[in-house]
Amino acid sequence: xxxxxxxxxxxxxxxxxxxxxxxxxxxxxxxxxxxxxxxxxxxxxxxxxxxxxxxxxxxxxxxxxxxxxxxxxxxxxxxxxxxxxxxxxxxxxxxxxxxxxxxxxxxxxxxxxxxxxxxxxxxxxxxxxxxxxxxxxxxxxxxxxxxxxxxxxxxxxxxxxxxxxxxxxxxxxxxxxxxxxxxxxxxxxxxxxxxxxxxxxxxxxxxxxxxxxxxxxxxxxxxxxxxxxxxxxxxxxxxxxxxxxxxxxxxxxxxxxxxxxxxxxxxxxxxxxxxxxxxxxxxxxxxxxxxxxxxxxxxxxxxxxxxxxxxxxxxxxxxxxxxxxxxxxxxxxxxxxxxxxxxxxxxxxxxxxxxxxxxxxxxxxxxxxxxxxxxxxxxxxxxxxxxxxxxxxxxxxxxxxxxxxxxxxxxxxxxxxxxxx
Numbered sequence: 001x002x003x004x005x006x007x008x009x010x011x012x013x014x015x016x017x018x019x020x021x022x023x024x025x026x027x028x029x030x031x032x033x034x035x036x037x038x039x040x041x042x043x044x045x046x047x048x049x050x051x052x053x054x055x056x057x058x059x060x061x062x063x064x065x066x067x068x069x070x071x072x073x074x075x076x077x078x079x080x081x082x083x084x085x086x087x088x089x090x091x092x093x094x095x096x097x098x099x100x101x102x103x104x105x106x107x108x109x110x111x112x113x114x115x116x117x118x119x120x121x122x123x124x125x126x127x128x129x130x131x132x133x134x135x136x137x138x139x140x141x142x143x144x145x146x147x148x149x150x151x152x153x154x155x156x157x158x159x160x161x162x163x164x165x166x167x168x169x170x171x172x173x174x175x176x177x178x179x180x181x182x183x184x185x186x187x188x189x190x191x192x193x194x195x196x197x198x199x200x201x202x203x204x205x206x207x208x209x210x211x212x213x214x215x216x217x218x219x220x221x222x223x224x225x226x227x228x229x230x231x232x233x234x235x236x237x238x239x240x241x242x243x244x245x246x247x248x249x250x251x252x253x254x255x256x257x258x259x260x261x262x263x264x265x266x267x268x269x270x271x272x273x274x275x276x277x278x279x280x281x282x283x284x285x286x287x288x289x290x291x292x293x294x295x296x297x298x299x300x301x302x303x304x305x306x307x308x309x310x311x312x313x314x315x316x317x318x319x320x321x322x323x324x325x326x327x328x329x330x331x332x333x334x335x336x337x338x339x340x341x342x343x344x345x346x347x348x349x350x351x352x353x354x355x356x357x358x359x360x361x362x363x364x365x366x367x368x369x370x371x372x373x374x375x376x377x378x379x380x381x382x383x384x385x386x387x388x389x390x391x392x393x394x395x396x397x398x399x400x401x402x403x404x405x406x407x408x409x410x411x412x413x414x415x416x417x418x419x420x421x
Contacts, residue, residue, distance in 0.1 A: 051400075055393025061182035061195060062142040063134040064107065064171060066091070068116065070127050075120060080113035084135065091176070092167045103163040109136035111196040134178070139194040139387035141168065145179065148386060185394065189360045190376065194387030197380070199395050201362045205275055205355070205370030206344060208363060212279020213286060213343050218336055220283075221290030225332075228291070229298040230320050249288035256285040257352025265353060272354040276366040281349045286339040293335020297328040330417035337410040341403050347374040373399050 066087040074083055088104055089095070095104055112135035120127060140159045143149050145168070155161055160168075171177045188198030232238045260281035264270045270277050301324050309319040350356070355371050356379065363370035371379070373395065380392040 051393050051396050055390055055395075055397050057146050058185060058390040058394035059182050060146075060179045061184065062137040062145045063178055063180050064088075064137050064141075065132060065134050065176040065178070067130060068133055069130050070120065072128050075127050078117070080116045080120075084108055084112055084116060088167075091174075092170060095163060095167070100163050103161055104167055106138055107141055107164055107167060109138050109195045110193055111191075112136055134180070136184070136195050137177075139385060142195060143386055144168070145177065185391070189362055190358060190371070190379070191360065194383075194385050194391060197388070197391060199373060199376060199398060201359055202371050202373040202376035202395075203398075205278075205359070205363055206372040206374075208275035208366055208370065209278040209282060209350075209372055210340060210344060212276055212366060213282040214336075214340060216279065216283035217286045217290055217339065221287050221336075221339075222294050222332060224287075225291045225294030225298060226320060226325065229295045230324065231316070245288050245291055249292055252348075253285055253346050254348040254352060256281050257349030259284065260349060260353045271367050271369075273357045273359070273369040273371070274367045275363065275370050277353050278350050278355055278370075278372065279366070281353060282343040282346065285346065285349060286343050289339040289342065290336055293338070294328070294332045297331025297335065298324060300331060301327045330414050333417075334410045334414045337406050337413070341406040341410075344406070345374055345399065345403060347372075347378055350375050351378070373402075 066084060067090070068083050068087045070083060074080070085101075085105055085108075088107065089101060092104060095101060115135050116133060119131075119133065137145075140149065141164070144151070144160050144165070149158055149160060151158070151160075151165055168177065184196060185198050187200050188196060189201030191197040228238065228242065260277060264277050264280055265272060270280075305323050305327065306319055309323045310316070314322065350372050355375050357369060357371065358379070359369050359371045361368075377392055377395045377399065380388045380395065
Protein backbone atom coordinates (compact mmCIF):
# COMPACT_ATOMS: atom_id res chain seq x y z
CA UNK A 1 0.00 0.00 0.00
CA UNK A 2 1.38 3.37 -0.95
CA UNK A 3 2.19 6.07 1.59
CA UNK A 4 -0.38 8.40 -0.02
CA UNK A 5 -3.22 5.89 0.37
CA UNK A 6 -2.31 5.20 3.98
CA UNK A 7 -2.20 8.92 4.77
CA UNK A 8 -5.55 9.48 3.06
CA UNK A 9 -7.17 6.63 5.02
CA UNK A 10 -5.75 8.01 8.28
CA UNK A 11 -7.07 11.52 7.54
CA UNK A 12 -10.50 10.11 6.68
CA UNK A 13 -10.64 8.18 9.98
CA UNK A 14 -9.52 11.26 11.88
CA UNK A 15 -12.16 13.38 10.14
CA UNK A 16 -14.88 10.82 10.95
CA UNK A 17 -13.76 10.74 14.57
CA UNK A 18 -13.89 14.56 14.81
CA UNK A 19 -17.30 14.56 13.16
CA UNK A 20 -18.63 12.02 15.69
CA UNK A 21 -17.26 14.07 18.59
CA UNK A 22 -18.85 17.21 17.19
CA UNK A 23 -22.23 15.54 16.81
CA UNK A 24 -21.92 14.09 20.31
CA UNK A 25 -21.09 17.54 21.69
CA UNK A 26 -24.12 19.01 19.90
CA UNK A 27 -26.36 16.31 21.36
CA UNK A 28 -25.01 16.95 24.85
CA UNK A 29 -25.53 20.68 24.43
CA UNK A 30 -29.08 20.11 23.18
CA UNK A 31 -29.84 17.82 26.12
CA UNK A 32 -28.34 20.35 28.54
CA UNK A 33 -30.53 23.09 27.08
CA UNK A 34 -33.63 20.91 27.31
CA UNK A 35 -32.76 20.01 30.90
CA UNK A 36 -32.31 23.69 31.77
CA UNK A 37 -35.69 24.55 30.25
CA UNK A 38 -37.29 21.61 32.04
CA UNK A 39 -35.82 22.55 35.42
CA UNK A 40 -36.84 26.20 34.98
CA UNK A 41 -40.36 25.16 33.98
CA UNK A 42 -40.59 22.78 36.94
CA UNK A 43 -39.52 25.51 39.35
CA UNK A 44 -42.07 27.87 37.82
CA UNK A 45 -44.80 25.25 38.20
CA UNK A 46 -43.79 24.63 41.82
CA UNK A 47 -43.79 28.37 42.54
CA UNK A 48 -47.17 29.00 40.93
CA UNK A 49 -48.61 25.85 42.48
CA UNK A 50 -47.48 26.96 45.92
CA UNK A 51 -48.96 30.44 45.50
CA UNK A 52 -52.24 29.17 44.07
CA UNK A 53 -52.50 26.42 46.67
CA UNK A 54 -52.13 28.91 49.50
CA UNK A 55 -54.08 31.77 47.99
CA UNK A 56 -57.15 30.44 46.20
CA UNK A 57 -59.04 29.99 49.49
CA UNK A 58 -58.80 33.75 50.13
CA UNK A 59 -61.29 34.36 47.33
CA UNK A 60 -63.97 32.73 49.51
CA UNK A 61 -65.14 33.96 52.88
CA UNK A 62 -67.31 32.30 55.53
CA UNK A 63 -70.60 34.02 56.36
CA UNK A 64 -73.17 33.35 59.09
CA UNK A 65 -76.93 33.76 58.69
CA UNK A 66 -78.84 35.36 61.55
CA UNK A 67 -82.47 36.29 62.11
CA UNK A 68 -82.23 39.79 63.57
CA UNK A 69 -84.95 41.98 65.03
CA UNK A 70 -84.14 45.59 64.23
CA UNK A 71 -85.29 47.31 67.39
CA UNK A 72 -85.94 50.98 66.67
CA UNK A 73 -84.28 52.23 69.86
CA UNK A 74 -81.10 50.23 69.28
CA UNK A 75 -80.93 51.27 65.65
CA UNK A 76 -81.35 54.96 66.49
CA UNK A 77 -78.55 54.65 69.05
CA UNK A 78 -76.36 52.84 66.54
CA UNK A 79 -76.13 49.68 68.68
CA UNK A 80 -76.00 47.10 65.93
CA UNK A 81 -73.70 44.64 67.66
CA UNK A 82 -76.24 43.86 70.45
CA UNK A 83 -78.82 43.17 67.75
CA UNK A 84 -76.53 40.59 66.19
CA UNK A 85 -75.57 39.07 69.52
CA UNK A 86 -79.18 38.61 70.55
CA UNK A 87 -79.85 36.79 67.28
CA UNK A 88 -76.81 34.58 67.86
CA UNK A 89 -77.83 33.76 71.44
CA UNK A 90 -81.23 32.71 70.15
CA UNK A 91 -79.59 30.10 67.92
CA UNK A 92 -77.62 28.61 70.83
CA UNK A 93 -79.94 29.10 73.85
CA UNK A 94 -78.17 26.46 75.93
CA UNK A 95 -75.14 28.76 76.36
CA UNK A 96 -76.13 31.13 79.14
CA UNK A 97 -72.99 31.80 81.17
CA UNK A 98 -70.94 34.92 80.61
CA UNK A 99 -67.77 33.17 79.41
CA UNK A 100 -69.75 31.05 76.95
CA UNK A 101 -71.55 34.02 75.47
CA UNK A 102 -68.26 35.86 75.15
CA UNK A 103 -67.04 32.92 73.08
CA UNK A 104 -70.17 33.13 70.94
CA UNK A 105 -69.55 36.84 70.37
CA UNK A 106 -66.16 35.99 68.87
CA UNK A 107 -67.80 34.01 66.08
CA UNK A 108 -68.79 37.25 64.36
CA UNK A 109 -66.44 39.66 62.66
CA UNK A 110 -66.00 43.07 64.22
CA UNK A 111 -67.18 44.44 60.88
CA UNK A 112 -70.55 42.66 61.06
CA UNK A 113 -72.33 45.64 62.72
CA UNK A 114 -71.24 47.88 59.84
CA UNK A 115 -72.79 45.47 57.36
CA UNK A 116 -76.07 45.66 59.27
CA UNK A 117 -75.82 49.44 59.49
CA UNK A 118 -75.27 49.72 55.73
CA UNK A 119 -78.31 47.51 55.18
CA UNK A 120 -80.48 49.77 57.35
CA UNK A 121 -79.20 52.94 55.66
CA UNK A 122 -79.98 51.46 52.25
CA UNK A 123 -83.55 50.61 53.31
CA UNK A 124 -84.72 52.45 56.49
CA UNK A 125 -88.19 50.90 56.20
CA UNK A 126 -86.89 47.60 57.64
CA UNK A 127 -86.43 49.17 61.10
CA UNK A 128 -88.76 47.46 63.56
CA UNK A 129 -89.00 44.28 61.48
CA UNK A 130 -87.34 40.91 61.56
CA UNK A 131 -84.78 40.36 58.83
CA UNK A 132 -82.50 37.56 57.66
CA UNK A 133 -78.93 38.77 57.21
CA UNK A 134 -75.66 37.17 56.22
CA UNK A 135 -72.69 38.69 58.07
CA UNK A 136 -68.98 38.05 58.02
CA UNK A 137 -67.59 35.43 60.36
CA UNK A 138 -64.41 35.98 62.34
CA UNK A 139 -61.17 35.06 60.58
CA UNK A 140 -60.56 32.13 62.95
CA UNK A 141 -64.01 30.76 62.14
CA UNK A 142 -63.19 31.15 58.46
CA UNK A 143 -59.93 29.25 58.92
CA UNK A 144 -61.74 26.50 60.81
CA UNK A 145 -64.37 26.09 58.11
CA UNK A 146 -61.61 25.91 55.47
CA UNK A 147 -59.88 23.14 57.39
CA UNK A 148 -56.81 25.06 58.53
CA UNK A 149 -57.79 24.65 62.20
CA UNK A 150 -58.32 21.03 63.15
CA UNK A 151 -61.04 19.95 65.53
CA UNK A 152 -59.39 16.63 66.46
CA UNK A 153 -56.69 18.24 68.61
CA UNK A 154 -57.01 19.10 72.32
CA UNK A 155 -58.97 22.28 73.05
CA UNK A 156 -55.90 23.93 74.57
CA UNK A 157 -54.01 23.58 71.27
CA UNK A 158 -56.52 25.19 68.92
CA UNK A 159 -57.82 28.72 68.52
CA UNK A 160 -61.50 27.75 68.72
CA UNK A 161 -62.87 26.24 71.91
CA UNK A 162 -65.55 23.56 72.11
CA UNK A 163 -68.33 26.12 72.64
CA UNK A 164 -67.50 27.87 69.35
CA UNK A 165 -67.21 24.61 67.45
CA UNK A 166 -70.49 23.35 68.88
CA UNK A 167 -72.25 26.58 67.89
CA UNK A 168 -70.77 26.38 64.38
CA UNK A 169 -71.92 22.78 64.02
CA UNK A 170 -75.43 23.79 65.02
CA UNK A 171 -75.43 26.73 62.61
CA UNK A 172 -74.05 24.58 59.80
CA UNK A 173 -76.70 21.90 60.41
CA UNK A 174 -79.37 24.60 60.03
CA UNK A 175 -77.80 25.86 56.80
CA UNK A 176 -76.78 29.11 58.49
CA UNK A 177 -73.10 28.91 57.48
CA UNK A 178 -71.92 29.31 53.92
CA UNK A 179 -68.79 30.14 51.94
CA UNK A 180 -69.37 33.04 49.56
CA UNK A 181 -67.15 34.92 47.12
CA UNK A 182 -64.98 37.36 49.05
CA UNK A 183 -66.02 40.67 47.55
CA UNK A 184 -64.41 42.49 50.48
CA UNK A 185 -60.99 41.52 49.15
CA UNK A 186 -61.61 43.61 46.03
CA UNK A 187 -63.67 46.47 47.46
CA UNK A 188 -62.04 47.40 50.79
CA UNK A 189 -58.78 48.88 51.97
CA UNK A 190 -56.40 47.40 54.50
CA UNK A 191 -57.55 46.33 57.95
CA UNK A 192 -56.14 44.82 61.13
CA UNK A 193 -58.84 42.15 60.86
CA UNK A 194 -58.08 39.68 58.04
CA UNK A 195 -61.72 39.09 57.13
CA UNK A 196 -62.17 42.84 56.53
CA UNK A 197 -58.89 43.42 54.70
CA UNK A 198 -58.92 44.19 50.98
CA UNK A 199 -56.56 45.22 48.21
CA UNK A 200 -58.68 47.91 46.54
CA UNK A 201 -56.84 50.72 48.33
CA UNK A 202 -53.49 49.26 47.24
CA UNK A 203 -54.73 48.84 43.65
CA UNK A 204 -55.86 52.48 43.51
CA UNK A 205 -52.53 53.59 45.03
CA UNK A 206 -50.61 51.56 42.44
CA UNK A 207 -52.76 53.01 39.64
CA UNK A 208 -52.19 56.61 40.73
CA UNK A 209 -48.46 55.95 41.12
CA UNK A 210 -48.26 54.45 37.63
CA UNK A 211 -50.18 57.39 36.16
CA UNK A 212 -47.60 59.83 37.51
CA UNK A 213 -44.79 57.53 36.39
CA UNK A 214 -46.16 57.25 32.87
CA UNK A 215 -46.89 60.96 32.46
CA UNK A 216 -43.30 61.82 33.40
CA UNK A 217 -41.10 58.99 32.17
CA UNK A 218 -42.73 58.21 28.81
CA UNK A 219 -42.54 61.61 27.07
CA UNK A 220 -39.19 62.51 28.65
CA UNK A 221 -37.70 59.09 27.89
CA UNK A 222 -38.85 59.01 24.27
CA UNK A 223 -37.72 62.61 23.68
CA UNK A 224 -34.31 61.87 25.18
CA UNK A 225 -33.95 58.75 23.05
CA UNK A 226 -34.90 60.61 19.87
CA UNK A 227 -32.42 63.39 20.57
CA UNK A 228 -29.53 61.05 21.46
CA UNK A 229 -30.14 58.78 18.48
CA UNK A 230 -31.12 61.25 15.77
CA UNK A 231 -29.81 64.72 16.60
CA UNK A 232 -27.09 64.66 19.27
CA UNK A 233 -23.52 65.08 18.02
CA UNK A 234 -21.21 62.15 18.64
CA UNK A 235 -18.66 63.44 21.11
CA UNK A 236 -17.34 62.58 24.53
CA UNK A 237 -20.21 64.34 26.30
CA UNK A 238 -22.89 62.30 24.59
CA UNK A 239 -20.76 59.19 25.14
CA UNK A 240 -20.63 60.05 28.84
CA UNK A 241 -24.42 60.51 28.91
CA UNK A 242 -24.96 57.15 27.21
CA UNK A 243 -22.65 55.38 29.66
CA UNK A 244 -24.47 56.92 32.60
CA UNK A 245 -27.88 55.97 31.20
CA UNK A 246 -26.74 52.36 30.81
CA UNK A 247 -25.33 52.37 34.34
CA UNK A 248 -28.51 53.86 35.82
CA UNK A 249 -30.56 51.05 34.27
CA UNK A 250 -28.59 48.59 36.43
CA UNK A 251 -28.69 50.58 39.68
CA UNK A 252 -30.56 48.78 42.51
CA UNK A 253 -34.07 50.15 42.89
CA UNK A 254 -33.60 51.01 46.56
CA UNK A 255 -31.08 53.68 45.53
CA UNK A 256 -33.86 55.55 43.77
CA UNK A 257 -35.89 55.27 46.96
CA UNK A 258 -33.05 56.86 48.92
CA UNK A 259 -32.88 59.62 46.30
CA UNK A 260 -36.62 60.25 46.62
CA UNK A 261 -36.34 60.29 50.41
CA UNK A 262 -33.52 62.85 50.34
CA UNK A 263 -34.76 65.07 47.50
CA UNK A 264 -38.54 64.92 47.28
CA UNK A 265 -39.29 64.44 50.97
CA UNK A 266 -36.27 65.97 52.66
CA UNK A 267 -35.51 68.92 50.37
CA UNK A 268 -38.84 69.76 48.69
CA UNK A 269 -41.00 68.70 51.64
CA UNK A 270 -43.52 66.79 49.54
CA UNK A 271 -46.21 64.69 51.32
CA UNK A 272 -45.07 61.35 52.65
CA UNK A 273 -46.75 58.12 51.47
CA UNK A 274 -48.28 59.95 48.50
CA UNK A 275 -48.66 58.48 44.99
CA UNK A 276 -47.20 61.72 43.64
CA UNK A 277 -43.85 61.06 45.31
CA UNK A 278 -44.03 57.36 44.48
CA UNK A 279 -44.63 58.23 40.82
CA UNK A 280 -41.68 60.62 40.77
CA UNK A 281 -39.37 57.97 42.20
CA UNK A 282 -40.65 55.31 39.81
CA UNK A 283 -40.27 57.72 36.88
CA UNK A 284 -36.58 58.16 37.75
CA UNK A 285 -36.19 54.39 37.96
CA UNK A 286 -37.93 53.55 34.66
CA UNK A 287 -36.49 56.46 32.66
CA UNK A 288 -33.22 54.67 31.72
CA UNK A 289 -35.13 51.54 30.68
CA UNK A 290 -37.44 53.52 28.39
CA UNK A 291 -34.54 55.49 26.88
CA UNK A 292 -32.56 52.34 26.10
CA UNK A 293 -35.57 50.50 24.65
CA UNK A 294 -36.55 53.51 22.55
CA UNK A 295 -33.04 53.93 21.18
CA UNK A 296 -32.91 50.26 20.19
CA UNK A 297 -36.25 50.66 18.39
CA UNK A 298 -35.01 53.75 16.57
CA UNK A 299 -31.80 51.99 15.52
CA UNK A 300 -33.87 49.16 14.05
CA UNK A 301 -35.38 51.52 11.45
CA UNK A 302 -33.30 51.15 8.23
CA UNK A 303 -31.19 54.16 7.23
CA UNK A 304 -32.80 54.05 3.79
CA UNK A 305 -36.04 55.38 5.33
CA UNK A 306 -34.20 58.47 6.56
CA UNK A 307 -32.32 58.91 3.30
CA UNK A 308 -35.49 58.65 1.23
CA UNK A 309 -37.31 61.21 3.37
CA UNK A 310 -34.39 63.63 3.26
CA UNK A 311 -34.07 63.03 -0.48
CA UNK A 312 -37.60 64.26 -1.19
CA UNK A 313 -37.01 67.47 0.77
CA UNK A 314 -38.14 66.61 4.34
CA UNK A 315 -36.31 68.33 7.15
CA UNK A 316 -34.51 66.22 9.78
CA UNK A 317 -37.33 66.90 12.24
CA UNK A 318 -39.98 65.94 9.67
CA UNK A 319 -38.03 62.79 8.84
CA UNK A 320 -38.01 61.69 12.46
CA UNK A 321 -41.56 62.76 13.30
CA UNK A 322 -43.30 61.48 10.15
CA UNK A 323 -41.24 58.44 9.19
CA UNK A 324 -38.76 57.13 11.75
CA UNK A 325 -40.77 57.53 14.94
CA UNK A 326 -44.00 55.89 13.64
CA UNK A 327 -42.02 52.89 12.40
CA UNK A 328 -40.17 52.59 15.73
CA UNK A 329 -43.30 53.03 17.84
CA UNK A 330 -44.05 49.27 18.32
CA UNK A 331 -40.64 48.74 19.91
CA UNK A 332 -40.97 51.92 21.94
CA UNK A 333 -44.37 50.87 23.25
CA UNK A 334 -43.02 47.44 24.15
CA UNK A 335 -40.15 48.92 26.14
CA UNK A 336 -42.48 51.41 27.80
CA UNK A 337 -44.97 48.75 28.91
CA UNK A 338 -42.18 46.54 30.25
CA UNK A 339 -40.82 49.53 32.18
CA UNK A 340 -44.27 50.20 33.63
CA UNK A 341 -44.58 46.53 34.58
CA UNK A 342 -41.27 46.77 36.42
CA UNK A 343 -42.50 49.85 38.24
CA UNK A 344 -45.73 48.06 39.20
CA UNK A 345 -43.80 45.23 40.84
CA UNK A 346 -41.25 47.32 42.75
CA UNK A 347 -41.36 47.55 46.53
CA UNK A 348 -38.04 48.83 47.86
CA UNK A 349 -38.28 52.45 46.57
CA UNK A 350 -41.81 52.80 47.94
CA UNK A 351 -40.72 51.54 51.36
CA UNK A 352 -38.09 54.26 51.52
CA UNK A 353 -40.60 57.06 50.87
CA UNK A 354 -43.08 55.86 53.49
CA UNK A 355 -45.70 54.07 51.40
CA UNK A 356 -45.46 51.20 53.88
CA UNK A 357 -47.83 53.02 56.22
CA UNK A 358 -51.06 51.35 57.36
CA UNK A 359 -53.68 52.97 55.12
CA UNK A 360 -57.35 52.06 55.59
CA UNK A 361 -59.03 54.70 53.43
CA UNK A 362 -59.09 54.55 49.63
CA UNK A 363 -56.93 57.36 48.17
CA UNK A 364 -58.79 59.89 46.05
CA UNK A 365 -55.92 62.07 44.85
CA UNK A 366 -52.22 62.13 44.11
CA UNK A 367 -51.36 63.69 47.47
CA UNK A 368 -53.51 61.42 49.65
CA UNK A 369 -51.75 58.85 51.79
CA UNK A 370 -51.67 55.53 49.96
CA UNK A 371 -49.88 52.25 49.63
CA UNK A 372 -49.15 50.06 46.61
CA UNK A 373 -49.97 46.45 45.86
CA UNK A 374 -46.39 45.09 46.28
CA UNK A 375 -46.07 46.97 49.59
CA UNK A 376 -49.45 45.59 50.70
CA UNK A 377 -48.16 42.09 49.99
CA UNK A 378 -45.05 42.82 52.05
CA UNK A 379 -47.12 44.09 54.98
CA UNK A 380 -49.50 41.14 54.95
CA UNK A 381 -46.62 38.66 54.72
CA UNK A 382 -45.28 40.13 57.95
CA UNK A 383 -48.60 39.72 59.81
CA UNK A 384 -48.82 36.88 62.36
CA UNK A 385 -52.44 35.85 61.64
CA UNK A 386 -52.87 32.68 59.59
CA UNK A 387 -55.65 34.29 57.55
CA UNK A 388 -53.22 36.91 56.21
CA UNK A 389 -51.09 34.12 54.73
CA UNK A 390 -53.76 33.17 52.22
CA UNK A 391 -54.54 36.83 51.52
CA UNK A 392 -50.86 37.45 50.83
CA UNK A 393 -50.87 34.69 48.22
CA UNK A 394 -54.14 35.97 46.77
CA UNK A 395 -52.68 39.47 46.42
CA UNK A 396 -49.62 37.96 44.71
CA UNK A 397 -51.94 36.24 42.24
CA UNK A 398 -53.65 39.54 41.48
CA UNK A 399 -50.28 41.25 41.01
CA UNK A 400 -49.09 38.44 38.74
CA UNK A 401 -52.29 38.78 36.72
CA UNK A 402 -51.59 42.48 36.16
CA UNK A 403 -47.95 41.79 35.22
CA UNK A 404 -48.91 39.01 32.82
CA UNK A 405 -51.55 41.28 31.28
CA UNK A 406 -49.04 44.10 30.76
CA UNK A 407 -46.37 41.82 29.31
CA UNK A 408 -48.97 40.14 27.14
CA UNK A 409 -50.01 43.56 25.85
CA UNK A 410 -46.37 44.32 25.02
CA UNK A 411 -46.04 41.07 23.06
CA UNK A 412 -49.34 41.72 21.26
CA UNK A 413 -48.31 45.23 20.19
CA UNK A 414 -44.95 44.00 18.95
CA UNK A 415 -46.50 41.15 16.95
CA UNK A 416 -49.26 43.33 15.53
CA UNK A 417 -47.24 46.36 14.43
CA UNK A 418 -43.74 44.95 14.00
CA UNK A 419 -42.34 45.23 10.48
CA UNK A 420 -39.51 43.16 9.09
CA UNK A 421 -37.06 44.89 6.80
